[in-house]
Amino acid sequence: MPTIDTSIDIAASPSRVWSVLTDFAAYPEWNPFITRIAGVPVVGGRLVVTIQPPGRKAMMFRPVVLAATPDVELRWRGRLLMPGLFDGEHVFQLSPSADGCRLDHTETFTGLLSGLLGGAMPATRRGFVAMNEALKARAESPVISA
Numbered sequence: 001m002p003t004i005d006t007s008i009d010i011a012a013s014p015s016r017v018w019s020v021l022t023d024f025a026a027y028p029e030w031n032p033f034i035t036r037i038a039g040v041p042v043v044g045g046r047l048v049v050t051i052q053p054p055g056r057k058a059m060m061f062r063p064v065v066l067a068a069t070p071d072v073e074l075r076w077r078g079r080l081l082m083p084g085l086f087d088g089e090h091v092f093q094l095s096p097s098a099d100g101c102r103l104d105h106t107e108t109f110t111g112l113l114s115g116l117l118g119g120a121m122p123a124t125r126r127g128f129v130a131m132n133e134a135l136k137a138r139a140e141s142p143v144i145s146a
Contacts, residue, residue, distance in 0.1 A: 002109045004125050007102060008132040012139040014071040014094040014101040020139045021074060021092055030138045033127035041068040047076060053123035054130065063090065079111075086111040100140075105132055 010017055020026075024037035024047075035058065039047035045065045052058040063078035066089070073093050080086035086109070093104040105128055 002121060003106060004121065004128055005104075005106045006125070006128045006132055007104045008136055009097065009099065009102050010136045010139050011100040014096055017094055017101055017103060017135065017139045018071045018074075020135060022068075030134050031131055032134055033131035039065075041065055041074055043068055049076075049078070051124075051127065053120065053127040056120065056123050063088075084111050103132060103135065 020030075022041050024039070024041075027034055027037055033051055033053065034049060035052050036050040037047055039045055041047075043065055045068075047063055047065060048060065049063060050058055050060045061078040061080075063076035065074075065076050067073045067075040071094060073091065075089065075091045077087060077089045079088075088107050088109050090107045091105070093106075095102045095104070107124075107128075
């Protein structure tokens with residue numbers, strides 16, 4: 001199973017990172033990889049997600065939320081056409097640390113066509129890393145109140 005596995009340490013509380021991660025309306029302001037999300041992060045809910053890996057065309061898909069545990073985990077599964085053809089399970093996990101938290105950001109691809117993903121993997125991984133770094137910068141920035 002092809003997998004992208006990335007991590008980053010963030011000097012902010014899990015609740016602060018969660019609030020940035022689930023503020024979908026703000027994604028166009030800061031997120032270089034997931035450029036748009038519509039929907040609500042609730043188990044069973046459907047999202048509309050647009051991603052743009054570096055140097056590649058934007059893609060839109062409609063994953064189902066599998067887990068949405070505040071300050072801990074957001075997980076969804078997207079599918080191409082039908083189950084078992086090309087599925088991706090995208091996971092954001094937050095773990096508290098002495099200096100804030102650690103974000104583990106992964107995706108595992110399964111299905112009959114998952115082996116054909118090879119050429120897109122490096123760009124998609126770069127997109128994950130760019131998103132992680134942008135999330136870190138946003139979560140660590142001072143909160144400005146009105």
